[in-house]
Amino acid sequence: MTQKTLMLSLLTVALLSSNQSISQPNDFKKVQIPGKNDVIIQGDLYQLEKIDKPFVLLFHQASYSRGEYRETAPWLNEMGFSCLAIDQRSGKKVNGVENETFKQAKAKGLETDYVAAIPDLRATIDYVLNELGQKEIILVGSSYSASLIFILATEYPDKVKGLASFSPGEYFTYNDKKIATYAASVRCPIFVTSAAHEKKHWESIYSAVKSEKQYYLPDSRGHHGSKALWGENKGHEKYRQAFKQFLAQF
Template identity: 45%
Template sequence: MKFYFLIFSLAIGFCANAAETIKIKAADGVEVTVDLHIAHPDTVPFIVLFHQAGWSRGEYLEIAPILNQLGFNCMAVDQRSGKVVNNVENQTFASARQLMKETKYVNALPDMNAAITHAKTYLAKGALIIWGSSYSSALVLKIAGDRFDEVNGVLAFSPGEYFQSMGKPKDYITSSAKNIQCSSFITSARSEKNSWWSIYEAIPTDTKVYYLPETSGNHGSRALWSKFSDNRGYWDAVIAFLNQYL
């Protein structure tokens, strides 16, 4: 089924459907808070959504219900590196601080892996797709390469090699991207292409695609928010990519 224009028939002020909030334990004991946006049987494709720096699962309040409308189940995840957006507090950050854990970008990996494992084990009998924003978009590309036998698709909104200041090599993401086997999608603001182009080139598959807007665009998944007048181009590209899973 094709959905290229369904998004634009939805009301501009589309309200989030009621999500169930649950907690998952990361490997180091941090409680990872996630919102489940489940609208279909567990056989449909499942998308795990990760937010950008300084934010929370609230980044997806508008996006997740639209993905439900398009035929996907979703999970929006609080990573420990983040705080608040759209009046949604990052509860995983609070748990990490209580346990005196580091909350830099790279420290979010246990939270992301725990969420993906939970989705794969309990929620997703169909394709599993991972989606990241800003620093987490880089990490989903790493995970897609490291867990290539478990991930069926990856979307990265404004990725880059963001981790050298945290003691990681300059090709921390690129070295894992070389192992990606699933279909991949990368997008960003127009000016950000140089931040991720080498990562994109390293992905060895012929099922990778990217989108750059004609406008200046926006950083991260917020590029899809209805408040931005150029969001349609991003949505067209995302939906075209996601159609392969339906």
Template identity: 40%
Template sequence: MKYLILIFFLCFGLNVLAKETIKIKAADGVEVTVELYMVHPDTVPMIILYHQAGWSRGEYQEIAPILNQWGFNCMAVDQRSGNMVNNVQNKTFVSARQLMKETKYVDALPDMQAAINHAKMYLAKGQMIIWGSSYSAALVLKIAGDRSSDIDGVVAFSPGEYFQSMGKSSDYITSSAQNIQCPSFITSSRSEKNSWWGIHEAIPTETKFYYLPETSGNHGSRALWSKFSDNEGYWNAVGVFLEQYL
């Protein structure tokens, strides 16, 4: 796996692999913009990628092409709680504001659910893996517990119980994580372990895994970006986890 990762970084022209931007509708009418990286038949595993706070689907412009090369189709989602990163504007945030909808972290759940539903209906006949970053890492763990019958894997970069200020309980994520049945993977910077360890402990399966870097590491999925010198450890760890789907 390490060898493959190094080859992909050397060939980083791969980040312009075929992609398509489409819009889907959340249950409350918000237009959810998603980027499709569909380079394989619809029978291969699909990874749905959700960004961190204040950002957009642009968080995954380096990451999704590598996942494509590993054998996965991908969908990168703009959630309404976000804005811009890597010069990619979050268009779901714009739609939500135009419709005068709230854009707090917890308000992104309908967008995340809409992406899963659309993928299952039109794009993916194979296994479904959901992947989150920061607040969305927490929400994918919640979704994996709440939809335990139709989620096949969950990857969470820097999750935590981030929702008390939005009126949710202190165990909003943990209580759903207790129902997770699929394989799970959690990682973060070293200093963030206490933010998610209780969630990890609550997951009842023997197919739960975590990774902490030997360095200080980084918050969210950006830990995989090539600009960070310790990204290889994260790539190797998530790669080992994802190999079970191929």
């Protein structure tokens, strides 16, 4: 398949900056998703009235919560994407938002490492497909969840239409397999980005991908995970431009 390295230009940005009017959500709605071991997954649902694009699932990084996407989710809404941000059981707090799933898992004496969060991601995908009735999804991951989404894409190949992976790496193995092994089986287009110095952590994963792929690296140091999109962080404009260019195909 075709490999594309993002080359941002003023023309590209202009083409992506359309003035189309879309339905806006009334802020977000809190939802609760039944998870493994009777853990209830807390989520923030940013749903538009009219949905004609794949539904975006937003997974946070280590020690964080669904609060990682309080700024990013409305921005995705502006582009016409409904989305859902959840608390995974591996995480804690960010932007003043406590990770409720983590608190439940700890109270029950359950594992809260990176791989332990996979059932939370599966439950979220099933919820969006079965309860919300969505037929196509895009998975967005940050740090450790940026690696987990490659596993999930192989489990839902007909539903996952795109992956956006912010700072993935070989942080763990799953079923004794590296993330690159799962990446080799991904069918959908992928987008990878990170801080500049982190490329070495995901090069093997990216190289293994056989489907259409794009990546963006900043000229400066950059940022780890999806917080690269936050308005307070230097260089966020170019991260957003690159991500937006990837999303334009949907």
